[in-house]
Amino acid sequence: MLFNSVEFWFFLPIVWLVYFVWPLKSRWVWLLFASYYFYSFWKLEFAGLMLFTSFLDWFAAKQIDKSDIKWKRLSWLWIAILSDIGMLFLFKYFNFALGDSNLAKSMYQSQWTAWIIELGKYTIPAGISFYTFQSISYVVDVYRGDETPEKSLPKFLLYVSFFPQLVAGPIERFGKLHSQLFTNYSPKWEDVRNGLRLLIFGLFLKVAIADNLAGVVDEFYANPSKYNLLSTWVSAFLFTFQVYLDFFGYSLLAQGAALLFGIHLMDNFNKPFLAKSIPEFWHRWHISLSTWFRDYVFIPVGGNKRGPVVLAFAVMLVFFTSGLWHGANITMIYFGLSQGFLYLFDRFIFKNIQIQSVVWERFKQVKTGLFFMITLVFFRSGTIEQAKLVYKQMLGSNLGIENIQVGLLIWLFLIVGVVLDNNIMKERADSWLGKLPTYVRWSLYIFFIGSIAMFGGAVNHPFVYFQF
Amino acid sequence: MKTIIKNVVSRLILVLVILIGFNVLYKKEFYDADVQKYSRVKSRIDSAFQYGDIVYLGESSNTSYNPWTDTLKESISDFLQLYLPGKRIEAVTHESYHPGLFRQMLNLHPNNRGLFEFMAMHQDQTIVLGVNIRTCGPTAVFSGNEASNQQEALFYSKRPSLLTRLFMSLKYYDHRDALEMERLKFQWWRSVDISGKGMDTFRISNKYKTAKRWIDDLASDQRPELPVQVKNMADAYVKEFAFLLDDNNVRVQDLKEIVEICNKLSVNLIFHILPPNIHHTEGLFGNQLKQYLDYNYWFLKKRFANWGVTVVDNYNLPEANEKVSRFTDQWYPTEHYDAAVRKAIAKSLVPVIVEEKSQLKDIFPKRNNEPNFSIKMPYSDSLIGVWRRLKRLN
Structure with a gap:
């Protein structure tokens, strides 16, 4: 069920009204039921998948908490992470990785495995990237000792499946959401x-x-x-705001x-087009994902405390992964990497140009927006060939004559x-x-x-x- | 708690009043433009139901013709008009339309009372609906065009116009995208049993349990001497025709509903079964594939008889399959006929529509009413012959 569907606008008031008449102490049970209904409305099988992933992470976190032996704790952590990533890989990246290989063909020939190819090729379980990341953050936080594990499985299920943020975030941390979901606040x-x-x-x-x-x-x-030419630039401009306003x-x-x-829930956007550099832009755009990558990828691999080489590596790793997270397509990897390069350019070169002027400040904002807009061509294009074509047109070659109608x-x-x-x-x-x-x-x-x-x-x- | 509910309800009432105001504004200023933009057939349907003695609902089979060989361009409904000059024939035709859309069109019938209409009209009318067996199969049911068809069909309703517009923005129609439809189609081919096991009244004999196995088998035949064009054609024929109808089929359910709605609206209804390309089907696979066509035809005939609907049966129309060239698409299964077949279909409808048989007079349009066979086309017959020989079909 999507927020821009008629079904949702019937679902929401009903859930809300029942929530109010439900006994205060167990309102979360109603929310859990509603959340699973919300998700299974789209496809029942995928609700089962989410249930399985959630159970595995809940169980792993309990084992981590129970044990004092480091290797055991670490093993459970990796079991949870690898199974989450494995699930994500299976449904989102498996087909991309296989391409047109013989393995893909023989899998499709078999009655037992053909559905995996079909599913990965045509449909991805809604929100799988969001709830997987949310669930991973919980296990890692428990491992680090930042969170105490949830004893009740149903309560953990609600943390993962809470319907307003289930399908496309914000990716909430356990501590923040848990403290609100179960406090009997009316x-x-x-x-x-x-x-x-x-x-x-x-x-x-x-x-x-x-x-x-x-x-x-x-x-x-x-x-x-x-x-x-003009239409090509206008379409790039319009797509930038389409993505922004759609997600915002x-x-x-x-x-x-x-x-x-x-x-x-946390704010996911904070006026990103007022940012004066790409690093600042990513502090304002899809904040829940940026902070997730900061806490679980960027800092663990070295962050900015170990010199410029490690920093550059960490940045590129984050943006490569982030690109891949956005979609199983080579264009998304290009999108991520181009963001990484621009980030480093701003961080190491552009940052050193200091001019005290309002015009300069405005220029920095325009430059940042423009950089982002140009790289979004990768994001929108279905193939690298199409992206190349659009870039060529932006530079004035291979142009047609038609005007885009807005x-x-x-x-x-x-x-x-x-x-x-x-x-x-x-x-x-x-x-x-x-x-x-x-x-x-x-x-x-x-x-x-x-x-x-x-x-x-x-x-x-x-x-x-x-x-x- | 009470305050919250009171506040919410009072605001909801206010929003409702605002929406009613917007409905008036929208209907007056913007609705017609939106109909033109998003549902071009809607005004055609309105006028057909308003003025027609006979309304012909059909898909591309009504109007298709071969621009090289057809010297007559008249559609089936045009020919029907020539046969019945005393009646006003109105046609609603669009590519890839199917009973699900025709069913929704009936919402616009004047005999159907709208939400804010005090009484319905009563109009004596006959609706002729072309039944295309192929549109009941997985390829058509899971067509990638369906979302746009269903978006158009949102306007086939007498609900308040603003609600229709809002439904369009909120995608309140079957809006499964092309990828999802593709997945469902593949899933169907892979998982639905077409071996006919357990059927007691009709025997199906086929070594393939699913359409996918059949398709895979065709694809794995790497003999270079097999004509590629015919190989592609064989693949398409299996995908389009290898299915068995049952009462759960969405198109069968739509047809049943159409009968019920027409009974309710007191409208005469005629189903006419369109001839499929039996010639090519047999040419490619002998009886192996034709038996599916025969079964589906038999199934529909049985259901139509149970529902008490008038049927014009053109399944075995001699004009359609005596020469293969009468199907204008040579390399893909469609129900697109040349002028001679379109005319023959129209002629077959006439006796069912007119009560006095003496009224029926054949028509002889001034131009040549046969296809122009002197124009050479790359007909598929010869290559099918090669295919048959290599495949050792009887």
Whole structure:
């Protein structure tokens, strides 16, 4: 079930109403039931897979906690990590790794293994990358002694499957989510009101802006070579905001849905296009994933404390893995690596240029946004050949003559969304809306509702990050 | 708790009022443009139901013709109009349409009372619906185009227009994407038993338990002397025709619902079974594949008889299969016919529609009503002959 589906908008109020009449102490049981229903609505088999992964991590963490012998603790840690990664590999990367090899062909010939090829080729269990990372963070934290393991399996299952953040994050840490899920806190009107505000603004960003942009970008990428120079750049620009508003909108919807139950999820975005360098950009973009990589990959391999060579290695490793995390495609690896190189360029070279000027500060912001926009071509292209073609066109060769058609309304929505987010809202949307005079706030609500209902994007697109 | 519920309900009412206002605005200013953009057939359906004595619902078989050999371009429904000049024939035709979409189209029938209409109209009408056996198979059911068809079909409804628009934005239709459909198709070929085991009234004899085994076997035959074009064609024929219908088939269920809806709307309904390319099917596989066509035909006929629907049976239409060239697609299984077959199908419909048999007069359009065989086309017959010889088919 996706947040931009009719089913979800029936599901959410029902779950919410039952939650309120449910006995306070065991409300989490209802949330667990609802979360598994939410996930299995999409495919029942995948709920079983999530259950299995969660059980394994819960059990491994218990064994780690029980033992004082280092090798035993380490063995359980690696059993958990390897089984999580193995599962991820099987469903997400197996086909990519096999390619058109004979093994792939013979697996497809067999009645017993053909389904693995089919599944990996065409469908990935929703949110597998998100909940796997969330689950891994728990086991590692227990191993490090940062968390005490959860004794109750059902409670751990809820931590992994809590429906607002299940399919596309934010990737929450055990301590933060656990302390909220099981404290018998009953949501206040303030929580509910803020939750509703985030829901409406998130839906506006996703349905009215990102989905409309998706229609234009899809049209360009269906046949890039027929478009001219300006259209190529415009499509790259629009895709940048499609990805951003799609995922930012989704994150707000997740936060809004969780707030209805009194749960505060972390902010996943913090005005990334105001960043003045790529390192800063990644502190503001998909924050839950960036911090995950920082804590579980970057710091363990050396971080920034062991000199520039180790730092460069750690950065490239993080971005390579992050690229691969985004999708089993060579283009995603290129995307990750290009981000890594730009990160190092900004970290070691660009950082040393110090000019005290407002113009320079603005230039740095534009440069960072531009760098990101250009590398996103890898992210959007289906193949390296297509990415090369688009880059060539951006440089002025192999151009077609057609103009990309972007409706006036799409520009209007985009400007409203971006200006609101970057320039007007100095805090999160719910707090900002709450401080406005009632008539202004309701005028904005009417605008959001009208835009969603009358002009929502018609293209058949799930959330961009849903596929990860 | 009570305060929260009260606050939420009061805001919901306000939002509902806003939405009702937007519905009026949308209907007046934007709806027609959206219909043009997202559901181009909708206005055609409205006018067909409004003005037609006979409404012909069909897919590409109605209008397809071979631009090189067909000297007559008239569709089946055009020919029907020539046969019945006293009746107004309206056609709704679109590529890859199927009973699931025709069923939804009936929502727009004037005899169907809308949500905010006080009473329904009563219009005497006959609906002729082309039944294409191939559209019941996995290749058609799991077609990658289905999401866009279903998006169009959202507009085949009398619900408030804004709700339709909102449903489109929130993807409230079967929006499984092309990849997911591809997976389901492969899963079907791999897992559904086509050996006909356990069937008591109809015997199927085939060494392949699943379509996938059959397809794999075809692919593994590496003999270079087998014509590649025919190999591809054989693969396509198995994928399109090797299935056995049952009552759980989604198209069968749609057809049944169409009968029920038409009964409810007091509309005459005629199913006419379109002829498949039996000539090529037999040419490629003898009876091994044709038996599936025969079974599915038999199954549908039996169901149609049970449901009490009028049937025009063109499955074995002589004009369609006496010469292979009468199918305009030579290398892929379709139900696209040349003018002679389209005319013959139309002619077969006439006696069922008109009560007085004396009304039936044959038509002789001024132009040549036969295909122009003097134009040489790369017909598949000769290569099928090579294939048959090498495959040692009887």
